Amino acid sequence: xxxxxxxxxxxxxxPLDFIIAYAGRKRHIGFGWSLFLGLFLSPIVSLIAVLLSDxxxxxxxxxxxxxxxxxxxxxxxxxxLLFKWSR
Numbered sequence: 001x002x003x004x005x006x007x008x009x010x011x012x013x014x015p016l017d018f019i020i021a022y023a024g025r026k027r028h029i030g031f032g033w034s035l036f037l038g039l040f041l042s043p044i045v046s047l048i049a050v051l052l053s054d055x056x057x058x059x060x061x062x063x064x065x066x067x068x069x070x071x072x073x074x075x076x077x078x079x080x081l082l083f084k085w086s087r
Contacts, residue, residue, distance in 0.1 A: 016043045020050055029053035032069035039073070 017038030024034030029049055038046035 013038075013043060017046065020046045024050040024053065026056050027053040028056060030069075036069035036073060040076075 017035060020038055020043055021031050021035035024046075025031040027034075027050060034046050034050050037049055
């Protein structure tokens with residue numbers, strides 16, 4: 001990997017993913033799913049999903065919105081690590 005690619009991922013894409021996910025925290029898509037989309041697809045896809053998602057009313061509770069995508073990210077990371085270590 002080139003230095004430019006690593007720089008663009010670390011200092012552009014990741015902060016952009018978290019900013020877009022933060023914007024999705026009060027929408028039906030939630031923080032976790034918008035972060036998942038940003039990390040595994042692209043920040044643009046995540047932004048489109050956040051903007052198309054409906055806002056949550058102030059009365060609704062934001063219960064376990066982040067847990068399913070967080071578990072999915074952890075499972076995928078573990079599978080990738082296991083696959084790399086098995087070689």
